[in-house]
Amino acid sequence: MNINATIIGQAISFAIFVFFCLKFVWPPLIAAMNERKEKIAAGLQDADTAEKDLALAKEKAAQTLREAKQQAAELVEQANKRAAQLIDEAKDQARSEGERLKVAAQGEIEQEVNRAKESLRAQVAVLAVAGAEKILNTSVDQSAHSEMLEKLAAEL
Amino acid sequence: MAGSSTEYIKHHLTNLVFGQHSDGTWGLADSAAEAKEMGFWAINVDSMGWSIVLALVFLGVFKSVANKATSGVPGGLQNFVEIMVDFIDSTVKDSFHGRNPLIAPLALTIFVWVFMMNAMDLVPVDFIPALFNLFGIHFMKVVPSTDPNITLGMSFSVFAMIIYYSIKVKGIGGFAGELSLHPFNNPNPVIQALFIPINLFLEILNLVTKPISLGLRLFGNMYAGEMIFILIALMPLWIQWTLSVPWAIFHILVITLQAFIFMVLTVVYLSMAHEDH
Numbered sequence: 001m002n003i004n005a006t007i008i009g010q011a012i013s014f015a016i017f018v019f020f021c022l023k024f025v026w027p028p029l030i031a032a033m034n035e036r037k038e039k040i041a042a043g044l045q046d047a048d049t050a051e052k053d054l055a056l057a058k059e060k061a062a063q064t065l066r067e068a069k070q071q072a073a074e075l076v077e078q079a080n081k082r083a084a085q086l087i088d089e090a091k092d093q094a095r096s097e098g099e100r101l102k103v104a105a106q107g108e109i110e111q112e113v114n115r116a117k118e119s120l121r122a123q124v125a126v127l128a129v130a131g132a133e134k135i136l137n138t139s140v141d142q143s144a145h146s147e148m149l150e151k152l153a154a155e156l
Numbered sequence: 157m158a159g160s161s162t163e164y165i166k167h168h169l170t171n172l173v174f175g176q177h178s179d180g181t182w183g184l185a186d187s188a189a190e191a192k193e194m195g196f197w198a199i200n201v202d203s204m205g206w207s208i209v210l211a212l213v214f215l216g217v218f219k220s221v222a223n224k225a226t227s228g229v230p231g232g233l234q235n236f237v238e239i240m241v242d243f244i245d246s247t248v249k250d251s252f253h254g255r256n257p258l259i260a261p262l263a264l265t266i267f268v269w270v271f272m273m274n275a276m277d278l279v280p281v282d283f284i285p286a287l288f289n290l291f292g293i294h295f296m297k298v299v300p301s302t303d304p305n306i307t308l309g310m311s312f313s314v315f316a317m318i319i320y321y322s323i324k325v326k327g328i329g330g331f332a333g334e335l336s337l338h339p340f341n342n343p344n345p346v347i348q349a350l351f352i353p354i355n356l357f358l359e360i361l362n363l364v365t366k367p368i369s370l371g372l373r374l375f376g377n378m379y380a381g382e383m384i385f386i387l388i389a390l391m392p393l394w395i396q397w398t399l400s401v402p403w404a405i406f407h408i409l410v411i412t413l414q415a416f417i418f419m420v421l422t423v424v425y426l427s428m429a430h431e432d433h
Contacts, residue, residue: 002192003305004175006200010207010309017211018258018265025215026261028222029241035227 117156125153161390168281168386171200171303172295186294202296203303210272210300211265218268240268244419251423254430256321259423266310267419273301274378274411278404281385301378301414304371311371314422318366321429330432335359366425370418377414381407 128149166188173191175198176182184201185191191198221237230238244264252259276299285296300306322331338359340351381403388400 002173002194002198003308004173004194004196004198004200006204006303006305007309007312009199009204010306011313013204013208013211014265014310014313017215017269018262020215021218021265022258022261025218025222026241026264028225029218029237030245030260032225032227033238033241036230039227 121153121156124156125149128152164390165383165386167295168285169297169383170295171297172202172293173198174201175199184293200297200303200305202298203300203306206276206298207269207273207300207306210276211269214265214268214272240264247420248423251420252427252430254325254427256426256430259426262317262426263419263423266422267415270301270310270374270418271411271415273299273306274374274415276300277302277378277381277385277407277411280400281382281389299378299382301374302382304375307375307378308367308371310418311367311374314370314425315364315367318363318425318429321426325430326432335363366421370421370425374414374418377410381410 125146129145170188171191173185173194174183175185175191175194177185177190178193185194185198217233218237221234225234241264244267245260248260248263279298284298288296297303322334326334336352336355336359337348338355340355342348342351384403385400385407388396388403391399
C-alpha cells in the first residue's frame with residue numbers, strides 16, 4: 001500500500017501503451033470500419049437505384065403489354081370485319097348468280113314452250129285437215145283451204 | 157484463528173516489492189514492514205508485472221486483429237474488437253467536442269486495460285498466489301487496480317495531459333485566466349484583485365481533485381471488492397460459493413462500470429481542457 005516508484009513505472013508504461021495503440025492499433029481498425037461503412041452505403045445506394053430501374057422496367061413491360069393487347073384487339077376486329085365483308089360479298093355473288101341462272105332457265109323454258117307451240121302449230125293444221133277429211137269423208141283441196149287453216153292455226 | 161485470519165488478509169494485501177534493503181543490498185522484501193522501509197525507490201513487481209502483461213495481451217490481440225482487419229465481413233475476433241472500437245469511438249464522439257486524434261486510442265487503451273486489470277479480481281483469490289508460492293514467491297497481489305500506485309499512476313498521467321492541453325489550447329495566459337477569473341468575477345478591477353486568490357484556491361483545488369478522485373475511485377472500488385473476496389475465502393469451503401458466486405456476478409458489473417467511468421471521466425476532463433472560452 002506504499003506509494004513508491006511503481007507509480008512512475010505505471011505512468012511510463014501507460015504512455016508507451018497509449019502511444020502504441022495510437023500508432024498501430026487504432027488507425028487500421030478505424031480505417032477498415034470506415035471503408036466498410038462506405039461500402040455498405042454504396043451498396044444501399046446501388047440497391048436503391050436497382051429498385052428504381054426495376055420499377056421503370058416493370059412499367060415499360062406493362063406499357064408494352066397494353067399496346068400489344070390493343071393491337072391484337074384491333075387485328076381481331078379487322079379480321080371480323082373482313083370476314084363479314086367476305087360473307088356479304090359471297091352472298092351477293094350467290095344471289096346474282098342465282099338470278100342469272102333463273103333468268104337463263106326461264107329464257108330456255110320460254111324457248112322450249114315457243115318451240116313446242118311452233119311444232120304444235122305446224123302439226124295442228126295437218127291434224128285438223130285429217131280430222132276434217134275423216135268427218136267429211138272427202139278430200140279437201142289443200143291449197144283451197146290452206147289459208148283458212150293457217151288462220152286457224154295462228155289462232156291456237 | 158483470529159490471528160491467522162488477520163495474517164491471511166494482510167498477506168493477501170501485501171505487494172511483492174523489489175527495492176533496496178536497509179543493509180544496502182537490492183532484492184525482494186520479505187515482509188510488509190521491510191517493504192515499507194525501502195521507501196519510494198522500490199517497485200511493486202506483482203502489480204507492475206500483471207499490469208504490463210495484461211496490456212501486452214490487450215495490445216497483442218488488438219494489433220493482430222488490426223493487421224488482418226478487412227472491410228469485408230468481419231470474423232469472430234474482429235467483430236468483438238470492432239464492437240469495442242465502435243463503442244469507444246461513439247462514446248468519445250459524444251463527450252469530446254474538440255478534434256484530437258489521441259483521445260479515442262487513449263480511451264480505448266484505458267477502457268480495455270483497466271477492465272482487464274479489474275477482471276483479475278474474478279480469478280479466485282488464492283489461485284495465483286498459491287501457484288507462485290510453489291516457486292518460493294510469497295507475496296502476489298494479482299489485481300493491479302487494487303494498488304493505488306497503478307491507478308494514481310494512470311490518473312496523474314491524465315492530469316499531465318489535462319495541463320498540457322489546457323496550455324496548448326488556451327495558452328498560458330488563457331489557462332491562468334481560467335484558474336484565476338472564475339467562479340467569481342467583477343468588472344471592478346480592485347474587487348477582482350481581491351477575488352483572484354479565492355478563485356485560484358478554488359480552481360486549483362478543483363483541478364488537483366480530478367486526478368486524485370479519478371485514481372482513488374478505481375482503487376477504492378477494486379480494493380473493497382478484493383477485500384470481500386478475501387473475506388469470503390476465509391469461510392468454510394463448502395459454504396463459500398453461496399457468497400462468492402453472487403458477489404462475483406455483481407462484481408462483473410462493478411469492474412465494467414469502473415473501467416467505463418475511468419475512461420469517460422478522462423475523456424470529459426480532456427474535453428474540458430480543450431474548451432476555449
